Amino acid sequence: MTAPLAAPLPVPRLALKGITKRYPGCLANDGVDLAVMPGECHALLGENGAGKSTLVKIVYGVLQADVGEILWEGEPVRIDSPAAARKLGIGMVFQHFSLFESMTVTENVALGTGDPSPLPELGARIAEVSQRYGLALDPDRRISDLSVGERQRVEIVRCLLQDPKLLIMDEPTSVLTPQEAESLFETLRRLVAEGRSILYISHKLAEIRVLCEAATVLRGGRLAGRCDPREETAASLARLMIGADFAPPVREAQEIDRSGAARLAVERLSLAPLVPFATPLSDISFSVRAGEIFGIAGVAGNGQAELLGTLSGETLVAVPDAVKIDGEAVGHMGPRRRRERGMGFVPEERLGRGAVPDMSLADNALLSAHRTPGMLKRGLIRFSRTRAFAEKVISTFHVATSGPQAAARSLSGGNLQKFIVGREILQNPRLLIVAQPTWGVDAGAAASIHRDLITLAEGGAAVLVVSQDLDELFAICDRIAVMCHGRLSEAQAVRATDVEQIGMLMGGVFHLNEGEG
Amino acid sequence: MALRLELRPEASRAMLFVAPMLAIALTVATGGLLFAALGFSPLPALKVFFLSPLGDLYGISEWLLKATPLAIIAVALALGFRGNVWNIGAEGQLIMGAVASGGVALALYDVSGAWVLPTVLLAGIAGGALYAGIPAFLRIRFHANEILTSLMLNYVATLFLAWLVHGPWRSPEGYNFPESRMFTDSALMPILLEGTRLHVGALLAPLVALVAWVILSRSFLGFQIKVIGMTPAAGSYAGFGPKRVIAFTLMFGGGMAGLAGAMEVCGPIGQLVPTVSPGYGYTAIIAAFLGRLHPFGILLASLLLALTYIGGDAAQITLGVPLAVTQVFQGMILFFLLACDVLIRYRVRFAARPSLGGAA
Incomplete structure (x- = not known):
């Protein structure tokens, strides 16, 4: 609004003016402005609950703003459905995919786009697009056989086939290994070079600094600021996002007593899938000692949910010895009996499993x-x-x-x-198992949860943390192992490894010998 | 003008109470229209159906007599419904309760003593509970849907009772009528009000409701039932065994249905006959939902539904309409209740056109 009037500025591809959206009891967006230029990768930054999702849902026509204006290439528009958004040239890749597991890539694309052309022809176009943007993909494979990263590529290709001018990506790297994320960035850079715009939603500051040339920061539903992330530090972006200086808790190096029985010992645990498309567990072994925080990393859907079920006692295992608490076989015991033996459990699903809504x-x-x-x-x-x-x-x-x-x-x-x-x-608890402790939790609450877990371990409890967030695991854990395709890597001491190596393991490169606790 | 349903931000607690009232009002209004269509003037006809049966002490005693089995069964079924256990087989469990208690009463034909009636009633409870144990076992062991198994077992029970009274248990003095011998006095429910058929079982209904309320609102078992009913995943997280809840709620429902059956054959009927219930086991399902699955609400709902039975009798006699009028009214109550329950989660909006946004 305060731009100099002299030179004719390029028209933003998308401009939002004073967008306000009210939900009962909460103002999700309050007078938010946003402008995305052609050929720009624009970050939309903010904590969980800052209003990012609401804002992009308004852009994509899933929601309608109560107040405010949307300009598309300078023209005011009404976007009252995702179909209308797609017609304008807006594509969106959601955080949660909507793909049919039992169908092929081509069939999914045909269903999602309503493209009437014959399937072989569509398959050829998919192959062509995926080639051009470096999104390796076989059009004839079934979704159920694809990794999460590949599924994301299906979603991206589905968008690209419609030749969008603006691509919205919602937290795309949350399901990727660091290496997969790097290859996604490569694709996104190519798209930008073609003059397409990208609206990139994330709370990961490091990736925004390497990828985006403009950022809009939201805090509590309001515009907190605009900046060029390449010129900011992670700390200054965090301050903008959180609104305060902020020191995350630190886990000191620990001496762990490794004599005697481990608090939790898992030995050669295997589990056949209980439902279609579940990941089978094969030959998992690890142990957690008193006073230790043990992390399990991995991209979601690699068997973590199945493993957690066998640890909580919601899934019983055939060989009771496969899970031991303090040396006692508990694989055949349900949750209540395991709790009697000192186990505590925080499930990934808070509302609907950890609590009755x-x-x-x-x-x-x-x-x-x-x-x-x-x-x-x-x-x-x-x-x-x-x-x-x-x-x-x-x-x-x-x-x-x-x-x-x-x-x-x-x-x-x-x-x-x-x-x-x-x-x-x-x-x-003498043993606490926590799944995704801070997923979708704002930074303040996350820090306090981390502090509580560290204090608990210092008090002599064994803590097992299963998380997708590598930063979190590196911040609080003593040792980390990685799950991939239902297998668990050998545990690495945090101080003797790095994100690169864990990332390789997340991609399934288990070069070390397996099967040792 | 268009009517539009809009999701409420929060389920309405007021509507939880208003919806049944609205359903009853709609049922009465539609009933009036129905009578009008049959050529009766609506108001007097409704009066015949709903008010005249309660005009004297005998009418009131009959009303309470019919409300008793409804309330006892519905209260017990509601426990299961709260826990997502859908026992539709109360009718069959009632019949098997009647069979078991009748069998004991016949076996103790020549015996007298104060212990006879309690034994007969306990046999009824056991008969109903064991019969409900069949769908419980099938659900726990084979994941068989209890709605189907319990419903189908109703027909088995009906035919089993028919076979007994046509065959082995037919009364030797009964001129070949399909009925058992009359039970002797020591197996009959003591009468509460002289000159009526109202027996002491009527006092049991509030007692059962109280017990069910304690289980549901105060006990850990009831807590587990509610957790599993609302959020099964949270139940399995906490380690609440769904098997126990399935077995308990089905067999408690069956036991109470069996008790109701025993009290029918040891009460107003006094012997085993091919038909021991005018569908109490089905109507109790309506009573449970009309009473919002709450034990005390169900007591009131049972009184209302009992009225449709005696109202149906009265309408048949006075107006000459078929007895099916009872089922018509019961059906309308359930139908309107389910429709009105939409208002708990949604509200109705009037709009000139589909609205463009926040216009209130």
Whole structure:
């Protein structure tokens, strides 16, 4: 708006003016402006809950703004459906793919685009496009046989076939190994060189600094600033994004006692798929000692969910010895008996597994803490005790909520996660298993969860963290192993490895001998 | 003008209570239209159906007599419905309860003593519970859908009872009618009000509702039922065995249906006959939902649905319409209730055209 009037400026491909979107009880976007130039890779940066997704859904026609204007190449437009967005030349690659597992690449593209041309012809075009942009893809393969990175390529090719002028990418690297991410960046640079625009959504500062030449930062639904990320440091971008200086907790180097039985020992664990398209587990071995934080990295869908099921006791394994707690075989025991042996568990799905959405926090405290003495009396619930326990979790772990009677669904993702982690920690677990501890959680809450896990390990508990976020694992873990195709690599001491090496393992290059704990 | 349904940001608690009222009002209104279509003036006809049966003490006693089995069964079924266990077989479980209690009552034909009736009733509970154990076993062992198995077993039970009273248990003094001997006094429910058929079982209904309420709202078992019903994944995370909940809710429902069956044959009927229930086991499902799956709500809903039974009798006698009018009213209540329940999650908006956004 304040640009000098002298030289005729190039017209932005997409310009948003004063976009406001209100949800019941929350203002998701508040007067947001955004301009993406032709041939520009533009970052949309912000924490979880900053309003990025809402904004791009408005651009892609999934949502309509309450107030504000959208200009497409200088002309005001109404985008009331994704079809309308595609017609203008806007393509979007979502974080969660929408592909049919049992169909081929070509069939999926045909379905997604409504392209009436014969399948062989479409297949040839897919091959041609994937060749041109370095997106290696076989049009005749079934989706179920593809890796997550390949599935993402299907989504990208599907967009590119429609020759978009603006491509929206929502957190594309969250499902990729570092090496796959690098090859994606190569593709994106080629697209930009052709004059296409890219709106790139992420909260990973490093990749934005190497990829994008402009950034719009959102915070709490509002515009927090605009900058050229190449001229910023990761710290200055973080300050813009979070609004405060911010020191993440650090895990000091630890001396771990390796004598005696491990707190958690997994030995030669294999599991056939229980449902179609589940990943089979093959020959997994590792152990976690008291006082140790052990990380399992890997791209989602490589068997982590299946492994977590066998660890929590929701999936029983045929050989009880395959999972041991303190030397005792527990593979045949359900979750309650494993909890009796000192296990705590924080599942990946918070709402719907870790907590019952429509129940109060007090009831949700009872969900996993019912073994706590005094909560039950002759089969009846002592509500004063469950309430007191929930209150203690809320105050100890600084959960922002109206109180123990608040329904779990009323909490933000970060606060609910603090509640669930706190609920498990206050039961004094000797072994805590945490899946994706800070996925979708804002930076402040993430730091506090990390601090709690470190404190727990310092108190002598064994902690197992399964996460897709390499930064997180490197920040808090003592050792890291990587899951790929249902197998687990040998564990690496964090101080003796680096992102590069872990990235190779995430891509399935297990050059080291396997099968050792 | 167009009607539009709009998702509420939050499920409406008020509508949870308003929807059944609205459903009842719509049922009465539509019932009036129906009577009008049959050539009766609606208001007097509705009065015959809903009010005149309650005009005297006998009418009220009959009303409570019919509400009793409905309430006992519906309260127990609701426990299962809360836990996603869909027992549609209460009718068959009622019949098997009647068969088991009838069998014991016949076996103790010449015996008298205060222990006879409790034994007979316990046999009824056991019969219903064991019969419900079949779908429970099939669901737990083979993942067989209990809706289908429990429903199909209703027909098996009906035919089994028919075979018994036509064959082995037919009364020797019964002139070949398909019915058992009359039970002796020690196997019959004591009458509560002299000159009526209302028996002490009516006092059991509020008691069963109270027990169900304690289980559901105060006990850890009820908590597990609710968790598994609302969010099965959270139940498996917490290690609540769905098998226990399936077995308990099905067999509790079956046991209470069996008790209701026992009290019918030891109460107003007094012997085994081919038809021991006018569909209480099915109507109880409607009562459970009309009462919002809450034990005390179900007591009220059972009273309303019991009225459709005696109202149907009255309408048949006074207006000469077929007895099916009872089922018509019950069907309308369920139909309108399910429709009105949309309003819990959605609200109705009037708009000139499909709205362009936030216009209220």
